[in-house]
Each structure stands twice: as structure tokens, then as C-alpha cells.
Amino acid sequence: MNQIPLTQILFVSTALFFIGIYGLFTRRNLITVLMAVELMLNSVNINFVAFNKYLFPGKLDGIFFTIFIITIAAAEAAVAIAIIINLYRNHDSIDAEDATEMKF
Amino acid sequence: MGQSFYLFLIPLLPLASFLLLGLFGRRYMNNAAGIIGTISLLTVTILSLMVARDYFFHSGKVNGIYQPLTAFKYTWLQFSPHISIDMGLLLDPISVMMLVIVSFISLMVHIFSMGYMKAEERLGTYYAFLSLFTFSMLGLVLSSNIFQLYIFWELVGVSSYLLIGFYFDKPSAVAASKKAFIVTRFADLGFLIGILILAFNAETLDFGLLIQRLTNTQSSWSIAIGSASFMGISALTWGLVLVFAGGAGKSAMFPLHIWLPDAMEGPTPVSALIHAATMVVAGVYLVARLFPVFSVDGMSLDIVAYVGAFSALIAALIACTQTDIKRVLAYSTMSQIGYMMFALGVSKYSGEEGLGYMASMFHLFTHAFFKSLLFLGAGAVIHMVHSNDMKDMGGLRRFMPVTHGCFLIACLAIAGIPPFSGFFSKEEILTAAFHQNKLVYGVGLLVAGLTAFYMFRLYFSIFWNKQNTASGGIEVHQPHGEGSMTMKLPLVILAVITVFAGLVPFSTYITADGLPLETHTDIGFSIVPVLLGIAGIAIAALLYGSKNDRPEKIAASLSGLYRAAYRKFYIDEIYLFFTKKILFNGIGRPAAWIDKNIVDGLMNEIAGVTAKTARVIKGIQSGKVQNYALYFFAGIAGLTIMVIYFLGKGLS
Numbered sequence: 088m089n090q091i092p093l094t095q096i097l098f099v100s101t102a103l104f105f106i107g108i109y110g111l112f113t114r115r116n117l118i119t120v121l122m123a124v125e126l127m128l129n130s131v132n133i134n135f136v137a138f139n140k141y142l143f144p145g146k147l148d149g150i151f152f153t154i155f156i157i158t159i160a161a162a163e164a165a166v167a168i169a170i171i172i173n174l175y176r177n178h179d180s181i182d183a184e185d186a187t188e189m190k191f
Numbered sequence: 192m193g194q195s196f197y198l199f200l201i202p203l204l205p206l207a208s209f210l211l212l213g214l215f216g217r218r219y220m221n222n223a224a225g226i227i228g229t230i231s232l233l234t235v236t237i238l239s240l241m242v243a244r245d246y247f248f249h250s251g252k253v254n255g256i257y258q259p260l261t262a263f264k265y266t267w268l269q270f271s272p273h274i275s276i277d278m279g280l281l282l283d284p285i286s287v288m289m290l291v292i293v294s295f296i297s298l299m300v301h302i303f304s305m306g307y308m309k310a311e312e313r314l315g316t317y318y319a320f321l322s323l324f325t326f327s328m329l330g331l332v333l334s335s336n337i338f339q340l341y342i343f344w345e346l347v348g349v350s351s352y353l354l355i356g357f358y359f360d361k362p363s364a365v366a367a368s369k370k371a372f373i374v375t376r377f378a379d380l381g382f383l384i385g386i387l388i389l390a391f392n393a394e395t396l397d398f399g400l401l402i403q404r405l406t407n408t409q410s411s412w413s414i415a416i417g418s419a420s421f422m423g424i425s426a427l428t429w430g431l432v433l434v435f436a437g438g439a440g441k442s443a444m445f446p447l448h449i450w451l452p453d454a455m456e457g458p459t460p461v462s463a464l465i466h467a468a469t470m471v472v473a474g475v476y477l478v479a480r481l482f483p484v485f486s487v488d489g490m491s492l493d494i495v496a497y498v499g500a501f502s503a504l505i506a507a508l509i510a511c512t513q514t515d516i517k518r519v520l521a522y523s524t525m526s527q528i529g530y531m532m533f534a535l536g537v538s539k540y541s542g543e544e545g546l547g548y549m550a551s552m553f554h555l556f557t558h559a560f561f562k563s564l565l566f567l568g569a570g571a572v573i574h575m576v577h578s579n580d581m582k583d584m585g586g587l588r589r590f591m592p593v594t595h596g597c598f599l600i601a602c603l604a605i606a607g608i609p610p611f612s613g614f615f616s617k618e619e620i621l622t623a624a625f626h627q628n629k630l631v632y633g634v635g636l637l638v639a640g641l642t643a644f645y646m647f648r649l650y651f652s653i654f655w656n657k658q659n660t661a662s663g664g665i666e667v668h669q670p671h672g673e674g675s676m677t678m679k680l681p682l683v684i685l686a687v688i689t690v691f692a693g694l695v696p697f698s699t700y701i702t703a704d705g706l707p708l709e710t711h712t713d714i715g716f717s718i719v720p721v722l723l724g725i726a727g728i729a730i731a732a733l734l735y736g737s738k739n740d741r742p743e744k745i746a747a748s749l750s751g752l753y754r755a756a757y758r759k760f761y762i763d764e765i766y767l768f769f770t771k772k773i774l775f776n777g778i779g780r781p782a783a784w785i786d787k788n789i790v791d792g793l794m795n796e797i798a799g800v801t802a803k804t805a806r807v808i809k810g811i812q813s814g815k816v817q818n819y820a821l822y823f824f825a826g827i828a829g830l831t832i833m834v835i836y837f838l839g840k841g842l843s
Contacts, residue, residue: 112821120817183817 096137103130117171117181121164128160197238198262198280201290202329204231205297209322216315225305228318232298232325239294246287247700257700259283259399261335273394279335281398284701285479285552289332292559293469297325299681300464303567306678307460307574317357321464324350328469332476337386338396340477344382344441347473348375351465355457367453374450378440385433388426389484402483424490431491435478435498442474443525444532445502449763451525455517459573462517463566467524468559475531475555482548482703486540496536500634503529505760507641511648512746512757515579516569519649520562523605526638527558533635534620537627540703547627548703550619557612557692561604564685568598571678572653581652588654593679595654597686602650604689606643606724609717612693618717619698625716639720643727651735 103126110123132153139149175181208231216224250260264279301321308317327346334340349372356368390396393404393412404412405427436447443451454466465471478485478495485492503526510522531551538547571594576584588595604611607618617639624632734745755761811822 108824112817112824115817184815187814 093137093141096133100130100133100137103127103133115183117167117174117183120183121167121171124167125160125164128156132156197242198282198333201235201238201242201294202326202333204235205322205326205329207231209319209326212315212319212322216319217313218315221312221315224315224318225301225308228322229298229301229305231322232294232301235325235329236291236294236298239290242282243287243291246282247284257284257702261399264335274390274396276338276396277336278339279397280333281335282333285476286332288552288556288701289476290329292556293325293328293332296468296559296563297321297328297464299563299567299685300460302677303463303570303681304458304460306675307570308458309675313357317354317458320350320353320357321461324354324465324470328473331473335398336396337390337398337401340480341379341383341386344437344473344477345379347470348372348379348441351375351454351470354461354465355454357458357461358456361456363453364456367450367456371450371454374447375440378437378447381433382437382440385430385435385437388430388433392426392430398480402481405484406487408487425488427484427488428490431481431485431488432494434481435474435491435495438474438477439498440474441477442471442528442532443502444474444498444529445505446762448502448506448525449766452513452518452521455515455521455579459517459566459570462521463563463570466521467566468563471524471528472531472555472559475528475535475551478532478535479548479552482535482538483540485535486538486703492536492538494536496533496628496631499529499532499534499536500631501529502526503533503638504634504641507638507645509757509760510645511641514581516572516581516584516649516653517566517579519581519645520565520569523565523642523646524562526642527554527562527605530617530620530635530638531555531558533631534623537624537631538703539627544627545703546619547623549698549701550616550623552701553619553697554613554616556695556697557604557616557689560685560692561601561611561613561689564597564601564682564689565605567678567682567685568594568601571682572598574678581649584653586655594682597682598650598654600686600689602646604693605646606728607639607720608643608724608728609721610690610693612689612691614717614721615693616697617720621720622716636720636723640723640727643724644731645727647728647731648735651731655736 107123107125107127107130110126111120114120114123135149135153135156139146143149171181174186178185208228212220212224212227220227246260247257252258260282262280262282264277266275267278268276270276301318304317304321308314311317324347327343327350331340331343331347334343352368352372355371356364358364386396389401389405392415393401395401395404404410408414438444440447451466451471455462457466485495506522506525506529510519510526513519513522531554534547534551534554536547538551539545540548571591572584572587573579575587575591578584600611604613607614609615621632621635621639624635758764811818
């Protein structure tokens with residue numbers, strides 16, 4: 088079976104990363120922003136796994152890193168959602184533009 | 192020493208009452224202000240008389256010569272090992288004389304003001320200013336250091352400014368106070384330069400040392416100042432002439448006299464105090480104070496003499512045509528100060544030839560009394576008639592007999608009719624001029640006649656000459672009659688002094704060299720001026736004694752000259768032409784343009800560019816985290832591209 092070339096996998100991960108960036112910059116809804124961040128993390132995960140598989144097939148370092156990232160991402164999502172919930176309680180909104188108390 | 196303690200109190204008491212009334216006067220003691228000021232001045236007057244008695248009869252005379260005494264000296268600012276500004280109190284015959292005049296006239300004016308200014312709302316402020324003036328004038332005459340004198344000189348100018356502009360809701364008073372301040376400031380610039388020239392060359396600011404160094408023609412200082420020259424005139428002459436310019440500004444000598452007539456906008460008692468008796472003679476005092484130095488430099492003395500004579504003449508001519516009684520008195524003041532100046536100018540330092548100096552001081556002394564009497568009398572008249580214009584007056588002698596009598600005495604004194612005080616001092620001046628300079632003597636005689644004429648023109652217009660106005664007779668404000676006791680008392684006191692002041696044996700006390708001088712009144716010599724005076728009075732009586740059309744006819748026949756004199760010889764217009772047309776357009780406007788467009792323009796442009804840039808770039812700092820993330824990302828992206836680009840180049 089013909090293997091998929093590395094470049095194509097990298098292409099997917101880059102695309103994913105930039106979709107994440109795009110979402111991060113344009114969305115005002117904090118949940119969506121959080122999702123965009125998750126997308127970016129996952130694109131990095133894909134890179135790790137792909138490089139590990141194609142360049143150093145005998146090692147597991149890349150895969151361990153991926154697991155770490157997933158773990159941290161989960162923790163981060165928990166914290167972020169807690170913040171968002173608190174924000175919602177205070178503002179009745181989860182729009183990033185509404186949280187302006189500390190501005191200026 | 193007890194004496195120096197009094198001396199301290201003399202300037203400090205008015206200062207204290209100034210501070211007291213200035214800080215609390217209006218709010219807490221508006222009604223008591225007059226009494227407070229008067230009591231403080233009464234004390235000062237008594238102390239001054241004690242000092243004068245002590246100086247003239249006990250401590251002043253050393254070996255038959257009156258010596259200057261420095262009662263107190265404190266080095267205030269040390270500029271170099273030689274030059275320092277000291278604060279000191281100097282006693283010599285003229286400063287003691289001035290001390291008595293200033294404190295006494297000021298006391299009279301304080302008393303008079305209690306009646307005259309009774310209805311004034313800001314009485315506390317008024318008395319505070321009067322006290323400030325008295326303090327600065329007393330400080331001026333007691334100065335032992337030329338720079339100290341300069342400081343008080345300016346303080347006097349400030350208080351004069353404040354008092355001229357006392358009715359600050361009247362635009363003409365505001366304009367007059369500004370004019371007085373600016374003109375005298377302009378003259379003071381000359382004075383300051385003069386001080387610097389003299390002090391630079393003599394290496395001292397102390398009067399005693401200055402005079403000693405510059406009069407001793409062998410001393411190195413005197414040689415240095417005599418040999419340094421600018422435009423062919425020695426530094427000594429320059430210095431003295433510039434100092435005299437300062438004096439001329441304060442004393443309203445031509446061509447710096449323009450402020451004095453306008454200064455009459457101030458309250459009348461103020462005019463009596465400042466613009467008749469005390470401040471305007473500060474210039475004469477200054478020249479007299481430096482007289483030993485002036486006397487070694489003939490040229491500057493000549494300038495003093497001619498400026499004095501010319502001012503005396505021109506002021507007398509203008510005074511003949513004015514109708515505002517205070518302005519007539521103002522020009523008469525200027526004319527009499529011209530007399531004092533030229534008397535100084537024709538004087539020499541010592542002996543018989545020093546007569547002019549003594550005569551000048553004598554005239555200053557008598558003039559202070561009769562001129563302040565005239566002004567206070569005019570004040571009483573104005574108080575009654577509520578107008579300054581002699582056309583609104585006439586036939587007042589029945590309504591105000593006391594004022595009438597006092598005014599008549601003062602007029603006779605200023606006209607030089609014996610035995611009133613003005614006669615004696617004027618005779619001395621004319622004698623001194625006769626022996627030294629025939630031209631000045633001629634001018635002096637002419638002015639003596641003119642003086643008698645215009646003073647009696649004033650007198651007859653006010654007190655006789657019943658002119659029927661449209662309303663049918665003079666409107667006299669009977670309710671307050673001739674004025675309260677406080678207004679009459681000073682008039683009577685001053686009138687008595689005016690009668691007897693001429694009998695003071697002045698020449699034994701005040702001479703340039705401190706030695707008593709023998710004077711003798713020569714009947715033959717006195718006849719001419721007295722006859723001229725009587726002629727002036729007679730002409731005035733003829734023209735103004737009763738209502739007739741002769742003055743108008745004469746005015747019409749002399750139309751050009753009359754109009755020129757009435758318009759004050761167009762001197763104000765010439766000044767306006769110079770300042771408005773030439774200075775404003777030639778220097779002021781371009782300077783303003785440069786200031787506005789180049790100096791300010793540069794600054795405004797810098798500020799404008801900054802503001803514009805800020806407006807553009809402030810959008811970047813939006814406070815939105817996502818935007819910052821975008822920039823951050825853009826930065827990273829940029830860096831990445833650069834790294835790839837350069838690394839790619841380096842590799843290949």
C-alpha cells in the first residue's frame with residue numbers, strides 16, 4: 088500500500104492550524120475561541136505524530152508529547168470553561184467584547 | 192542709640208499699616224482704616240520731627256559742617272568683594288528735610304482723605320495703598336545705597352500706579368495708570384543703566400563712597416570714568432545723564448512729562464500727595480543726592496538746567512489754556528519742578544555759587560506745602576461741585592470761605608508775592624540763575640509771570656466769575672456743605688505753614704557742602720519778579736474776575752498758539768505717532784508675526800504632528816486581546832518569513 092507522503096499530512100495540519108488562527112482572531116464568542124485554540128493544539132498534535140512516524144519510526148517521543156498535549160488541553164479547556172461560566176454569570180454574555188472592566 | 196530706633200520705625204510703621212490694612216482692611220476694618228492709617232502716620236510725623244531736631248541741632252553738625260550720618264547699614268547682597276547692595280538708613284540735611292515733608296504731607300492727606308473719601312467702598316484698600324506709598328517714599332529718601340534707592344523708586348512707582356488706577360472701573364483712570372507706569376518705567380531703564388555705569392566705574396553702590404570716589408579728580412576711579420567714553424561723551428556724563436533721565440521720568444520733565452496730567456485721574460488727595468508734593472520731586476531729590484558728582488561734570492548739569500528751564504516754560508504755557516483744574520495744577524507742578532531742576536543745574540558745589548542747590552531744596556520745601564494745599568483745596572472744590580472743569584465753577588467764595596482763604600494764600604505763595612513762602616524760595620532760585628546763566632534767568636522770569644497769571648486765572652474762575660450755566664447758576668451740592676472738619680483742618684494747617692515756611696533760615700541748614708550760607712534778599716533784585724507776578728495777577732483779574740468775553744477774544748486772536756498750547760503742544764500726539772505708527776508697525780507687528788508664526792508656529796506644528804500621529808496609531812492599542820494576538824501573530828509570521836528568506840539565501 089502506498090504510503091501517504093509526509094507533505095500531505097503537514098498540509099492538513101497547517102490548514103487546521105490556520106483555521107484555528109482564523110477562528111481565534113475573528114470570533115467573539117469565547118466558546119468558539121476556545122474551540123479554535125483546540126484546533127490549533129490538534130494541528131500540532133498531528134505534526135508530532137506525523138514526524139515521529141515518518142522521521143523516527145523506532146522512537147515514541149513524539150507520541151508521548153502528543154499525549155501530554157492532549158492532557159494539558161483537557162485541563163486548559165476545563166479552566167477556560169470555568170472562566171467562561173463565571174463571565175457568563177457576571178455579564179449574561181460570553182462575548183469577548185463585553186468584558187471591558189479592566190480596559191484602560 | 193535711641194535715634195536709630197526711631198529711624199527704623201519711620202519706614203516700618205507705614206509698612207505695618209499697609210500690611211494690616213492690605214490684608215484685613217477691606218473685610219474687618221473698612222471704617223477704621225482712616226483712623227489706623229492716620230495714627231500710624233501721626234506717629235511717623237512726630238518721629239520725623241524728632242529726628243530732624245536731633246539732626247539739625249545735635250548730632251548732624253561736626254565742626255560746623257553738616258555731615259551725612261549712616262545710622263544703620265546691613266549688607267544685603269554681595270556681588271563682588273567691592274560691590275554690594277546694602278540696606279541702610281542715611282541721614283543728611285536733604286534726607287531729613289524730605290523725611291519731614293513726606294511724613295507731614297502724607298499725614299495731612301490721610302486726614303483730608305477721611306472726609307474726602309468717606310463714601311468710598313474700598314476705603315481700607317485706599318489707606319493701604321497710601322501707607323504703601325508712604326513707606327516706599329520714606330525708604331527712598333533714607334536710602335544709603337543707590338540700588339536701595341532704585342528699589343524704593345520702583346515701589347513708589349508701583350504705589351503711584353495703584354493709586355492713579357484706584358477707580359479701576361473708569362477706563363480713563365486705567366489708561367492713565369498704565370501710561371504713568373510705562374512712561375516712568377521707560378525712564379527707569381535709563382536710570383538703571385546710569386546706575387550700572389556709575390557703579391561699574393566707581394566700584395561701589397554706596398552713596399558716600401560713590402560721591403567720594405567720583406568727585407576726587409585725582410582718584411583712579413574718577414580718571415577711569417572720565418577717560419572712558421562713548422560717542423565722544425565721557426562715561427561719567429553718560430552715567431549722570433541717564434540717572435537724570437530716570438529722575439526726569441519721575442519728576443515729569445520734558446519730554447517724559449506726559450503721564451503727569453493724566454495721573455490726575457486718581458483721587459484728588461492722592462494727587463496732592465504723590466503728584467504734587469512728594470513723589471514727583473523724587474527726581475529733584477535724586478539729582479540733589481548725587482549733586483557733588485553732578486557738580487564735577489559741567490555738561491550734565493547744563494542738561495539738567497536746560498531741561499528744567501524748558502519744562503518750566505512749556506508747562507506754564509500749557510497751564511494757561513487748560514480748563515480742568517487738576518490739570519492746571521499738574522502743569523503748574525511740572526513748571527515748579529522745572530524751577531527746582533534748573534536751580535540745581537545752575538548751581539556749583541560750594542560757597543556763594545552753591546546758592547542754586549540750596550534754593551532748589553528750599554523751593555522743594557515750600558512748594559510741597561503750597562502745592563499740596565492747592566490740591567487739597569481743589570479736592571474740596573471738586574467735592575462740592577462734583578466736577579473737575581472750571582467752566583462748571585465760579586462764585587464759590589461765598590459757599591466755601593475756608594477753602595477760599597486757603598486757596599488764595601497758596602496762589603499768592605506760588606505766584607511769589609511777599610511775604611508768602613513761595614516768594615523767598617523763588618527769589619533764591621532767580622538770584623542763583625541770574626548769577627550763572629542769563630538765558631535760564633530770563634526763562635525763569637517769564638515763567639514767574641505766567642505762573643501768577645495761570646494760578647489766578649484758576650483762582651478767579653473758581654471763586655469769582657459767576658458764570659451762568661444753562662440751569663441758571665452754579666449747582667452747588669449744599670447738603671454736605673464745605674466739607675467736614677477733617678477736610679478743613681489740613682487746609683488750615685497747610686495754609687499757616689505756607690505763610691510762614693519762607694521764614695525758615697533754610698540756608699543755614701541745607702547747602703551742598705554742609706556749610707551755612709549767607710543769603711541776603713536784595714530788594715532791588717526782587718522788584719522785577721514781584722512786579723511780573725502782580726502783573727500776571729492783574730491780567731488774570733481783568734480777564735477772569737467777572738464774566739466777560741475777553742478771554743475768548745484773546746484766545747481767538749492767538750488762535751494757532753492757543754490751540755497748540757490747549758492741545759499740550761501735540762506732545763501726546765507725537766508720542767502716539769512714534770509708538771503706534773512707528774514702533775507698533777515697525778517693530779511690534781513684525782515681532783508679533785515672528786512670535787506667532789515662527790516661534791509659536793514651530794511649537795504648534797510639533798504638537799500638531801504628534802497629535803495627528805497619535806490619532807492615527809491609537810487605533811492599534813484597542814484593548815482587545817484578539818487584536819493583540821493578531822499583531823503578535825503577524826510579527827511571528829514576519830520573523831518567520833525573514834528567517835526563511837535569509838537562511839535560504841545563506842544556505843544556497
